[in-house]
Each structure stands twice: as structure tokens, then as C-alpha cells.
Amino acid sequence: MEAPTKNPAAADADASNRGTAPVIPFDSARLDKLMDDAGIDALLVTSKHNVQYLLGGYRFFFFDYMDAIGISRYLPVFVYTKGSPDRSAYIANTMEAYEKELNRFWVPSVKTASWGTLDATRLAVEHLRCLGRPVKRIGVETAFLPADAYMALRDAMPDSEIVDALVPLERLRARKTPQELQLLREASDRVIDSMLAVLDAHGPGTTKRQLVEALRREETARGLAFEYCLVTVGTSHNRAASDQRWEEGEILSLDSGGNYKGYIGDLCRMGIMGEPDRELENLLDEVEEVQQTARRPIRPGALGNEIFAAVAPLLERSAHRAYTSFVAHGMGIISHEAPRLTSKGPVPYPGDDADRPLESGMVVSIETTMLHPRRGFIKLEDTVAVTETGHEAFGDVGRGWNGGNVGGRASA
Amino acid sequence: MEAPTKNPAAADADASNRGTAPVIPFDSARLDKLMDDAGIDALLVTSKHNVQYLLGGYRFFFFDYMDAIGISRYLPVFVYTKGSPDRSAYIANTMEAYEKELNRFWVPSVKTASWGTLDATRLAVEHLRCLGRPVKRIGVETAFLPADAYMALRDAMPDSEIVDALVPLERLRARKTPQELQLLREASDRVIDSMLAVLDAHGPGTTKRQLVEALRREETARGLAFEYCLVTVGTSHNRAASDQRWEEGEILSLDSGGNYKGYIGDLCRMGIMGEPDRELENLLDEVEEVQQTARRPIRPGALGNEIFAAVAPLLERSAHRAYTSFVAHGMGIISHEAPRLTSKGPVPYPGDDADRPLESGMVVSIETTMLHPRRGFIKLEDTVAVTETGHEAFGDVGRGWNGGNVGGRASA
Numbered sequence: 001m002e003a004p005t006k007n008p009a010a011a012d013a014d015a016s017n018r019g020t021a022p023v024i025p026f027d028s029a030r031l032d033k034l035m036d037d038a039g040i041d042a043l044l045v046t047s048k049h050n051v052q053y054l055l056g057g058y059r060f061f062f063f064d065y066m067d068a069i070g071i072s073r074y075l076p077v078f079v080y081t082k083g084s085p086d087r088s089a090y091i092a093n094t095m096e097a098y099e100k101e102l103n104r105f106w107v108p109s110v111k112t113a114s115w116g117t118l119d120a121t122r123l124a125v126e127h128l129r130c131l132g133r134p135v136k137r138i139g140v141e142t143a144f145l146p147a148d149a150y151m152a153l154r155d156a157m158p159d160s161e162i163v164d165a166l167v168p169l170e171r172l173r174a175r176k177t178p179q180e181l182q183l184l185r186e187a188s189d190r191v192i193d194s195m196l197a198v199l200d201a202h203g204p205g206t207t208k209r210q211l212v213e214a215l216r217r218e219e220t221a222r223g224l225a226f227e228y229c230l231v232t233v234g235t236s237h238n239r240a241a242s243d244q245r246w247e248e249g250e251i252l253s254l255d256s257g258g259n260y261k262g263y264i265g266d267l268c269r270m271g272i273m274g275e276p277d278r279e280l281e282n283l284l285d286e287v288e289e290v291q292q293t294a295r296r297p298i299r300p301g302a303l304g305n306e307i308f309a310a311v312a313p314l315l316e317r318s319a320h321r322a323y324t325s326f327v328a329h330g331m332g333i334i335s336h337e338a339p340r341l342t343s344k345g346p347v348p349y350p351g352d353d354a355d356r357p358l359e360s361g362m363v364v365s366i367e368t369t370m371l372h373p374r375r376g377f378i379k380l381e382d383t384v385a386v387t388e389t390g391h392e393a394f395g396d397v398g399r400g401w402n403g404g405n406v407g408g409r410a411s412a
Numbered sequence: 413m414e415a416p417t418k419n420p421a422a423a424d425a426d427a428s429n430r431g432t433a434p435v436i437p438f439d440s441a442r443l444d445k446l447m448d449d450a451g452i453d454a455l456l457v458t459s460k461h462n463v464q465y466l467l468g469g470y471r472f473f474f475f476d477y478m479d480a481i482g483i484s485r486y487l488p489v490f491v492y493t494k495g496s497p498d499r500s501a502y503i504a505n506t507m508e509a510y511e512k513e514l515n516r517f518w519v520p521s522v523k524t525a526s527w528g529t530l531d532a533t534r535l536a537v538e539h540l541r542c543l544g545r546p547v548k549r550i551g552v553e554t555a556f557l558p559a560d561a562y563m564a565l566r567d568a569m570p571d572s573e574i575v576d577a578l579v580p581l582e583r584l585r586a587r588k589t590p591q592e593l594q595l596l597r598e599a600s601d602r603v604i605d606s607m608l609a610v611l612d613a614h615g616p617g618t619t620k621r622q623l624v625e626a627l628r629r630e631e632t633a634r635g636l637a638f639e640y641c642l643v644t645v646g647t648s649h650n651r652a653a654s655d656q657r658w659e660e661g662e663i664l665s666l667d668s669g670g671n672y673k674g675y676i677g678d679l680c681r682m683g684i685m686g687e688p689d690r691e692l693e694n695l696l697d698e699v700e701e702v703q704q705t706a707r708r709p710i711r712p713g714a715l716g717n718e719i720f721a722a723v724a725p726l727l728e729r730s731a732h733r734a735y736t737s738f739v740a741h742g743m744g745i746i747s748h749e750a751p752r753l754t755s756k757g758p759v760p761y762p763g764d765d766a767d768r769p770l771e772s773g774m775v776v777s778i779e780t781t782m783l784h785p786r787r788g789f790i791k792l793e794d795t796v797a798v799t800e801t802g803h804e805a806f807g808d809v810g811r812g813w814n815g816g817n818v819g820g821r822a823s824a
Contacts, residue, residue, distance in 0.1 A: 064639075217629075335478075
């Protein structure tokens with residue numbers, strides 16, 4: 001598999017589309033091969049993450065937040081036919097005409113004319129028909145294509161079979177380019193900076209809700225779109241925002257996702273309001289040892305399984321094994337993506353990647369969680385990229401017990 | 413139609429679910445009647461806005477931002493059967509167990525066990541089957557039910573007809589409670605405060621992109637989830653964020669949506685870097701006159717059409733009629749909702765509300781837009797609630813030419 005050289009994440013696409021022949025921002029030969037393997041002739045891509053990728057990092061503001069609009073829903077559609085990237089189309093909302101005017105699309109055909117699912121589908125079908133070729137199998141993302149759009153597509157293309165295209169699209173994205181890696185590095189750094197700023201600014205008596213809101217502000221101030229924050233304080237294992245207070249002497253965990261230009265920073269760090277005792281030091285050391293052991297085998301050619309094999313002895317001999325868990329999974333544009341390393345993840349995957357070699361440019365999230373019955377929730381989560389020669393961890397600071405502002409006020 | 417007395421937007425639901433009989437946070441008798449009219453026996457509600465409403469204002473963090481997870485998508489499902497609100501169920505993500513532990517659900521049955529669309533659908537079907545009654549027609553939201561979930565539902569319930577339930581669910585939400593109105597008032601106030609803070613802090617040379625990012629920070633600092641900002645500067649009509657600068661003497665428009673606890677503030681205000689000349693004063697005065705005239709007829713019993721009739725003569729005799737447009741539409745949890753007042757909106761609606769009387773608690777967004785060919789984009793957008801005796805505008809300040817910080821720096 002050749003190294004990815006295209007740039008699917010141009011930070012500023014303003015300059016694109018000014019030449020004559022379109023510059024395709026992803027590896028279209030690879031996509032064609034993946035479609036061939038899956039027997040797919042054309043793609044109607046409707047998930048925001050895959051549309052972003054195929055448009056070279058483009059994100060309309062609806063990609064971040066909004067969905068519902070009028071009596072329907074915003075539905076961006078990228079239409080691709082195998083072997084003809086230059087005949088791709090993007091079906092966009094009417095308001096995306098402002099983006100088109102600024103030359104933000106590499107795609108030859110951009111139709112900024114839809115408001116909902118059905119008009120977007122109709123425009124996509126029109127484009128497919130204009131190509132004048134038979135389309136035996138249309139690949140869609142069945143979890144990201146609304147039911148009404150699916151039915152409209154089926155009715156409009158009765159001679160085509162509609163199949164799921166999750167696997168080829170995910171495989172296309174599995175290796176990140178240097179530009180994508182830089183965005184992931186930035187995302188991780190900014191999430192960690194935000195966490196440390198929150199801990200530094202808050203004193204005893206701050207509620208979990210206040211901590212989450214403070215992290216939202218800190219991430220936003222650093223140019224991230226805040227996605228979520230799971231938080232525990234004291235000996236509780238409950239990770240929801242609430243009025244529970246972080247009191248003197250208590251530990252804290254912050255597990256947050258922040259999105260930088262479409263790429264995710266997702267890390268977990270620990271804090272304490274005061275000084276950790278010996279037992280807490282030892283517990284976090286043990287979690288840290290699992291995390292460091294897990295990243296050690298990571299390099300091109302290693303199997304995903306080697307990560308699990310490396311940590312297994314540690315976990316087996318741990319006094320805390322009954323309540324300590326470990327997981328590793330690919331991440332990037334979304335929080336769990338290829339490589340699919342484990343069936344312990346949220347959902348089983350048709351093509352498990354644990355027996356396949358890791359490749360440079362892949363990015364793995366590594367998590368060790370200890371649900372200590374007496375001391376509380378202790379976890380580290382890291383983002384580790386496969387480099388040409390080994391690995392690199394992003395946002396790799398603040399890994400010990402980070403102190404809260406013991407002399408500070410409850411809420412800053 | 414009786415006044416809404418239930419509270420679908422309890423700001424803090426922590427105390428709920430502690431008693432014995434569940435307190436239903438919406439008007440279930442009204443929902444039953446709407447379902448009866450539509451011939452629907454059970455509902456599988458999957459849009460975040462309607463799930464929020466039926467759960468009494470509950471929002472999991474995935475409601476704000478995330479969707480894609482693992483190889484599928486987050487899919488909350490609220491299951492309701494006509495006449496039996498006490499047999500409702502909520503199918504939630506595994507991580508929502510933390511919320512359940514904090515008693516945040518009024519629903520008797522909460523299953524925090526899903527990761528994607530298919531397992532969520534299977535759990536919803538199981539619940540329907542356990543009720544042991546024939547379900548002739550199942551109402552779903554076809555734009556918010558993924559294709560794979562739709563197919564799974566159809567296969568699991570072959571004897572049931574699956575129909576769209578948009579209209580009954582939207583009608584259920586059309587009249588806001590005092591608590592909902594307060595959230596909308598807060599959302600509007602905070603959006604306007606944020607806009608004025610941005611104008612106050614930025615000097616000549618600030619780019620549109622910097623203005624949008626500053627507004628994102630200001631809204632976030634005020635507890636809003638920033639949804640979007642459309643922005644123009646100078647004589648351009650382009651509303652996308654870009655590197656275009658707001659220079660001395662130039663006008664600006666800010667049109668932003670910010671979400672407060674699930675309710676939208678969506679307003680547009682004007683700014684100028686310096687002092688407006690007489691022509692600009694007159695142009696904004698004309699837009700303001702249309703806006704004030706539009707709200708005048710608003711009271712319970714007035715028809716939606718009266719709003720349009722009131723402004724028609726103004727628009728007709730305007731020297732700027734060729735490039736001035738007016739629209740009014742319901743808003744609340746989403747940016748265009750019932751009452752549906754105009755077919756000029758983004759999409760036609762099966763049941764146009766313009767010929768029906770307005771009712772207290774309804775909320776209308778009113779927009780007048782002048783695309784002046786020489787002076788630029790001039791617009792005001794307001795949020796007006798129907799009160800018992802007339803109307804009330806939310807966030808009703810900053811309606812003139814708001815000055816930028818002429819002596820200030822380009823970016824704060």
C-alpha cells in the first residue's frame with residue numbers, strides 16, 4: 001500500500017479551484033480500487049466526516065452543529081463514480097453558495113440548491129443520470145442516509161442495488177497525511193492545554209458542571225469545537241456533569257473530545273485538589289505503565305494485536321485487574337475509526353484490523369481505565385501516531401497528578 | 413386548544429423520577445389526540461429535538477455535536493404508545509447510564525445499552541413487542557431515522573405500516589410553556605449581548621473569520637452552544653467567513669444562531685466601523701419600519717397572514733423593493749418550526765399555518781433583508797413571542813447602527 005501523499009485537510013482551501021483541471025485532494029486511485037473490491041460503481045456519500053474528507057477538509061458550519069432545518073434536515077451529498085473523479089459532484093445547501101463564490105470546492109460540479117433530504121437526493125440522482133452510464137451498485141452510508149432519502153433513491157434508481165459503503169470509505173481514510181497528522185497534533189495539544197488551564201483556575205468546591213463549562217470555554221478559546229467532557233471527582237465513578245463538587249483532597253478525571261478543523265483531540269488526564277498520597281501515586285503509575293507499554297510495539301509492520309499482547313501480562317498480574325480495562329482503537333476524523341483493533345470496542349466491525357500490519361500515518365487511541373472501588377476513577381487516554389520508524393504521541397504532557405488551585409475560588 | 417401548562421424544559425431535571433408515578437413533562441393528551449388524527453398507534457422518535465422535548469428538556473452531550481461513533485451513529489430513541497405515556501421507553505447510549513444514575517429521566521423504562529443505529533432499533537422494537545398490543549401504524553421521523561434503522565424496523569415489524577410523524581410532533585411543540593419562553597428569551601438576550609461585545613472589541617482590519625471566532629467565544633462564555641454566524645462586511649453580499657477585512661467606514665451584518673439549553677436565539681444586527689451617513693440611516697430605518705410593522709398585528713387569534721398583509725404595502729411602495737425580502741416563520745427548538753407561516757420558507761409544508769389563528773406561546777422569527785447593490789447587506793431579524801394579550805420581542809436591543817471599535821486593534 002503506497003504512502004498517502006495527497007492532502008485531504010488543506011487548512012485553507014480558498015486558493016483551490018482557480019486552475020483548470022481539478023486537483024483531487026484524496027487518493028482517487030485507491031478509492032477506485034476499494035470500490036472495485038466492494039463491487040460498487042458509484043458513491044452517494046452523506047456523512048459529514050466523509051464529505052469533509054472527500055472535499056479536502058471543507059466544512060460548512062452545519063457540519064459542526066446544526067442538522068434539523070425546516071421540516072427536514074441538512075444533507076450534504078458527495079457523488080462519486082468509479083474511475084471518474086473529475087465527474088464528481090457536491091450537492092449543497094443553498095447557503096453554501098457563499099462558499100462556492102469563494103472557490104472553496106475542488107469538485108467540478110457544485111449545486112448549492114438543497115434545503116432538505118429529498119431535494120438533495122433528487123439532485124444527486126440527476127447528476128448520476130446525466131453521466132449516462134449504467135450504475136449497477138450504488139454505495140451509501142446506511143447509518144448516515146435518512147430513511148426518506150433512501151426510499152427516494154431506491155424509487156428513482158429501481159435498477160440499481162443499494163449497498164453499504166462504510167468499509168471502503170473508512171479504509172480510504174485509515175492512513176493520515178502529514179497535514180492531517182498536524183491537525184491531530186494541534187487538536188491534542190489544545191485539548192491538553194485547555195484541561196491544564198481549567199485545573200489551574202479552579203479551587204475546592206467547584207462543581208463538575210462548572211468544570212465542564214470552563215473546559216468548553218477554554219477549548220473554544222483555543223479554536224476547538226468542544227465536543228464533550230466526561231468528568232469524575234472524588235471516589236465516584238459517575239462521569240456526567242452535575243452539581244457534585246470537587247473538594248480538597250479529592251481526585252478528578254477529565255476525558256474530553258475537542259475538534260480542530262474536523263480532526264479530533266480525545267485524551268484523558270487526572271487531577272487532584274491537593275497532593276496525592278503514596279497509594280494514588282502508585283495507582284496512576286500502574287496505569288501509566290500500561291499506557292507506555294502499549295505504545296512500545298507501535299511501528300509500521302507491527303500487528304495491532306502486538307499492542308494487546310504487550311499489555312496482557314501487566315494486566316494479568318495487576319492487583320487491580322478485576323476493575324482495570326484496556327482498549328486501543330483507530331481515531332482521526334471520528335472518535336473510533338480504522339484501524340479497527342479490537343472487538344472490545346463499542347461495536348464489532350466486519351473487517352477486524354488487529355491481525356493486519358499497522359502502517360505509517362495510522363493513528364491509535366490508547367486507553368487504560370481503573371475503576372478503583374475505594375479511590376475513584378483513574379484513567380489515561382493517549383493519541384499515538386504510527387510514524388515511518390516508530391510512533392509519536394500527541395499532546396503527551398500532563399500525565400501525572402495535575403494539581404487544582406487549592407488556594408483558588410470555587411469557580412473562575 | 414387548551415393552553416400548555418406542562419413543563420417540557422425543566423432547567424434541572426435532577427429531582428425528577430424520585431417519586432412513584434412519573435410526571436409527564438409534555439401534554440400527553442394532546443399528543444394522543446394528534447396521533448389519533450394521524451392514525452398513528454406508536455411513535456419511534458429519533459430526532460434530537462423531539463427526544464429533548466419528550467424527555468422534558470434532557471440533552472445528552474451527543475445532542476450538541478457528535479453523531480458518528482464507531483462504525484455507526486448515535487441514535488437516541490423515544491418510544492411512545494398512544495394513550496400509555498407511562499409505558500414509554502427511552503433507548504440510550506451506554507454512557508447515558510451516568511445520567512440515569514442521576515435520575516434525569518421521567519420515563520419509566522430507560523435502556524442505556526446502545527452504541528449505534530441497529531442495536532438501538534432492536535431495543536426499541538423489543539419494547540414495542542413487550543407491550544403486547546397490535547401496532548398497526550408506527551410513526552417515525554423519516555428524515556431523522558437512518559436507512560439501516562428503517563430497514564431493520566420494517567423487517568422486525570412486517571405487519572406494521574411505517575408512516576411519517578413530523579406533523580403531530582411539530583404541532584405538539586408549537587405552543588411554548590412559560591419555561592420554554594424564558595429559555596428563548598435568555599437565548600436571544602445572550603446572542604445580542606455577544607454580538608455587541610464583539611463589535612465593541614474589534615477595530616478596523618478585523619477579518620470576517622476573526623469576527624466569527626470572536627462571536628463563537630462570546631456566545632460560549634455566555635453559556636450558549638454556538639451554532640453559526642453569517643457575516644457580511646462592506647458592500648459585499650457574501651455571508652461566509654473569510655479573510656475579507658472589516659475596514660473603516662464599512663458596514664457589517666451579523667446573523668447568528670446560539671443554543672441555550674436546547675432553545676435557539678437567532679437574530680441579525682448591523683454594525684458600522686465609524687458613523688453611518690444619511691443614506692445608511694434611511695436604509696436601516698426602512699428595514700426597521702418593516703420589522704416593527706410586522707410585529708404589530710401579532711396577538712392570539714390573529715392569522716399568520718396578517719403579518720404579511722401588514723408589511724405588503726410598505727414593501728410595495730419601497731424604492732428598494734427589487735432587492736428587499738421579508739419572511740416570518742415559527743422557531744423554538746429548531747430554527748424553522750411551527751407555526752409554518754409562509755411557503756417562501758426553505759421548504760413547503762403539508763399544513764400551512766398562515767390561515768390559522770396564532771396562539772399564545774407561539775414564537776415567530778421575523779426577517780427583513782435588503783441586498784442593496786451599492787451599500788451592502790442590510791438586515792434585521794427578530795424573535796417575537798405571542799403573549800396572552802399581544803406580543804413580546806426577545807433580545808430587542810441593538811437595533812440601529814452599532815459602532816465597531818474605531819480606535820481599537822484589528823483582532824481582540
